Amino acid sequence: MNQISLEHRAVAQEPVAEGAVLTIDLDAVRENYRRLKARLGATRCAGVVKADGYGLGAVHVARALAAEGCDTFFVAHVGEGVSLRDAIGAGPTIYVLNGVPPGAERDAASSGLAAVINSLEQLSAWRKAARDTGLKLPAAVQVDSGMSRLGMPASQVASAASDPQAFEGIAVALVMSHLACADEPAHPANEAQRVAFEQLRAMLPPAPASLANSSGIFLGTAFHHQLARPGAALYGINPTPGRDNPMLPVVRLEAKVIQTRSVSEGVGIGYGHTVITNDATALATISLGYADGWRRRAAASAYVDGVRLPFIGRVSMDSIILDISDLPEGRLHAGDMVEMIGPSQTLDEVAGFSGTIAYEVLTSLGHRFQRRYLGEP
Numbered sequence: 001m002n003q004i005s006l007e008h009r010a011v012a013q014e015p016v017a018e019g020a021v022l023t024i025d026l027d028a029v030r031e032n033y034r035r036l037k038a039r040l041g042a043t044r045c046a047g048v049v050k051a052d053g054y055g056l057g058a059v060h061v062a063r064a065l066a067a068e069g070c071d072t073f074f075v076a077h078v079g080e081g082v083s084l085r086d087a088i089g090a091g092p093t094i095y096v097l098n099g100v101p102p103g104a105e106r107d108a109a110s111s112g113l114a115a116v117i118n119s120l121e122q123l124s125a126w127r128k129a130a131r132d133t134g135l136k137l138p139a140a141v142q143v144d145s146g147m148s149r150l151g152m153p154a155s156q157v158a159s160a161a162s163d164p165q166a167f168e169g170i171a172v173a174l175v176m177s178h179l180a181c182a183d184e185p186a187h188p189a190n191e192a193q194r195v196a197f198e199q200l201r202a203m204l205p206p207a208p209a210s211l212a213n214s215s216g217i218f219l220g221t222a223f224h225h226q227l228a229r230p231g232a233a234l235y236g237i238n239p240t241p242g243r244d245n246p247m248l249p250v251v252r253l254e255a256k257v258i259q260t261r262s263v264s265e266g267v268g269i270g271y272g273h274t275v276i277t278n279d280a281t282a283l284a285t286i287s288l289g290y291a292d293g294w295r296r297r298a299a300a301s302a303y304v305d306g307v308r309l310p311f312i313g314r315v316s317m318d319s320i321i322l323d324i325s326d327l328p329e330g331r332l333h334a335g336d337m338v339e340m341i342g343p344s345q346t347l348d349e350v351a352g353f354s355g356t357i358a359y360e361v362l363t364s365l366g367h368r369f370q371r372r373y374l375g376e377p
């Protein structure tokens with residue numbers, strides 16, 4: 001890049017949002033945290049901020065939660081934990097859900113991260129890290145109560161329990177497990193996992209217990225134990241699918257109109273001409289596509305003034321064509337914003353159109369979006 005364009009950049013204003021704008025309401029995150037806490041009574045409430053806070057910005061979310069008194073966070077990777085520690089300081093406990101992979105023990109220990117110990121291998125590596133660093137290292141022991149994903153199976157719990165040196169140098173601050181079917185309250189696996197969890201944790205050194213994710217909180221107090229670990233509900237995802245969402249929406253996604261046009265009857269629309277117009281049709285092309293994480297096969301709509309503007313033709317990499325015939329003529333112009341996720345079309349509805357869950361919609365959303373945070377503490 002030459003000198004002139006560099007100078008140009010130095011004086012540039014805040015960049016114009018070319019594509020979509022993702023607005024993240026941190027006041028809503030805080031309100032959602034308060035709602036969960038109210039449900040939990042004396043049970044403490046952590047914040048799960050893995051995958052960069054479900055795509056919404058782990059540091060922003062963690063700071064907002066800290067302002068509500070949250071002092072325990074869960075990430076998935078050591079790298080996520082190291083970044084979070086740098087941003088939020090030494091006070092809060094940060095657990096690494098996937099555990100500490102071989103070779104990352106020193107990084108994890110030096111950032112004061114707490115390992116989630118999922119296996120005897122992870123246990124012995126953490127014990128060795130404690131010996132090598134001369135520190136008492138914090139940890140949660142995760143037991144597999146019936147999901148078969150992460151955590152020690154009963155045989156490993158028994159073997160750790162029978163070894164008096166197993167936890168040498170390790171401060172076990174939590175015994176935890178994860179529910180496979182918490183979003184299906186009638187599923188028998190919930191009660192089976194709860195019972196298995198009680199049995200497994202009774203074998204281990206006494207420590208506070210944690211079983212519930214967002215949906216688990218809504219299974220009742222028997223699932224609350226000492227610490228709950230919600231993620232989804234904090235971000236406005238409905239923890240009670242099929243029932244009204246008890247949480248406030250957190251994200252709003254708006255996309256920018258690039259151009260509008262009117263076409264006559266018999267005209268092919270978009271790649272593959274998958275649509276040929278039956279009538280004169282008003283169109284708007286918006287700057288959002290599958291490269292922004294909007295699923296190509298998600299046949300959804302946009303909204304303006306509460307009017308539904310269906311997608312027409314295929315979703316492209318960087319753009320989508322809308323049928324805006326139901327809007328008054330001249331209502332939409334280049335540069336106007338249309339609602340993609342918001343009051344007219346919820347995150348959970350978009351997930352339904354995409355054939356996926358809201359978790360995946362959030363974590364797929366846009367590296368090209370301009371992000372705006374409301375209610376920054």
Ligand SMILES: *Cc1c(COP(=O)(O)O)cnc(C)c1O
Nearest residue numbers: 048178213214229230231232233
């Ligand atoms: C992701 C995760 C959570 C949070 O789950 P939500 O359904 O988003 O509330 C809690 N515990 C563990 C072990 C997880 O992996």
